[in-house]
Amino acid sequence: MDGAVTVTGTAESPVDPGAGFLRSFGRQVKLLREAAGLTQAELGTSVGYGEAHIASVEQGRRIPKPEMVEAMDRAVGGRGVLVAMKGEVERARYPSFFRQYVRLEAEAAQLHAYDSHVVKGLLQTEEYARAVFEMWRPLLDADTVEQRVAARMERQRLFSRRPAPLLSFVIEETVLRRPLGGRIVLxxxxxxxxxxxHERNIEIQVMPTEREEHAGLAGAFTLLHIGDRRRMAYMEVQNESALHSDPKKVGAFESTYGVLRAQALTPRESLTFIKKLLGEQ
Structure with a gap:
């Protein structure tokens, strides 16, 4: 990804490498379990899950959490075989079109995002994220919703990383007024x-609806700075994504974002505005 590259993806791809990996991982769990002389029920009891949960993992239909992978490895005497696959298992929680972006996001020294429909995933509460996924169309099944919510919460480890990344967000006023999931969730x-x-490395700006000039009419996007030189731009719409590293394209997004920040309320004005919205709830 060091040159001028544009990578596109779609959730509608007929072959999802993540699904194939999960089936392979499940077969490995089954082989190790059987070699250890354990039934699915016994393994489930050992790691704190039900027999049906273990069966779903072995069939590649359910994505185990990192702590479950570690517990299964210990229970079957895997000697680190399952733990070695933990990272790939975790990435399989994300839709196929999103996985490459997630890897880059975790490395970002800077991240800057403009959002026009929902609060950025990195900033979402668990209940807000659940409401977003439950509204997804076509409908996601309950297990997938919970997997996506858990994965979204995992991404927020970025906030505790040291050295802390520099983060900024421009959010439409309408997003902050839209009661997704209900007033309590909002x-x-x-x-x-x-x-x-109020964090020193995070700036949040609100774009007022009453603005007569607006540079972001082409839609939401995210800018990533990876290390000192790699700059990338990411866009996503209707389960399709594009990740750009072409300096000209990325530069155009950076210029747009600069204008958006100038048009929006300042970070201090934005916090005051959000406090005012809270008073209206």
Whole structure:
């Protein structure tokens, strides 16, 4: 990804390498379990899950959490075989079109995002994220919703990374007024934005609906700075994505983002605005 590259992806791809990996991982779990002389029920009891859960993992239909992978490895005497696959298992939680972006996001020294429909995933509360995934069309099944929510919460480890990345977000006022999941969920989300907005490495800006000029009409996007030189731009719409590293394309997005920040409320004005919205809930 060091040259001028544009990578596109779609959730509608007929072959999902993540699904194939999960089936392979499940077969490995089954082989190790049987070699250890354990039934599915016995393994489930050992790691704190039900027999049906173990069966789903072995069939590649359920994605185990990292701590479950570690527990299964210990229970079957895997000697680190399952743990070695933990990273790939975790990435399989994400839709196929999103996985490459997630890897880059975790490495980012800077991340800057403009959002026009929902609060950025990195900033979402668990209940807000669940509401977003439950509204997904076509509908996601309950297990997939919980997997996606857990994966979204895992991404927020970025906030505790040291050295801390520099993060900024421009969010449309309409996003902050839209009560996805209900008023209680929205209130908790606004409170979380206030908490993040007071961090020294995070700046949140609100784009007022009343603005007569707006540079972001082409839609939402995210800018990533990886290390000192790699700059990338990411876009996603209707389960299709594009990841750009072409300096000209990335530069155009950076220019747009600069104008958006100038048009939006300042970070201090934005926190005051969010406090005002909280008072209206």
């Amino acid at each position: 209130r908790a989300q606004l409170e979380q934005l206030l908490l993040h907005g």
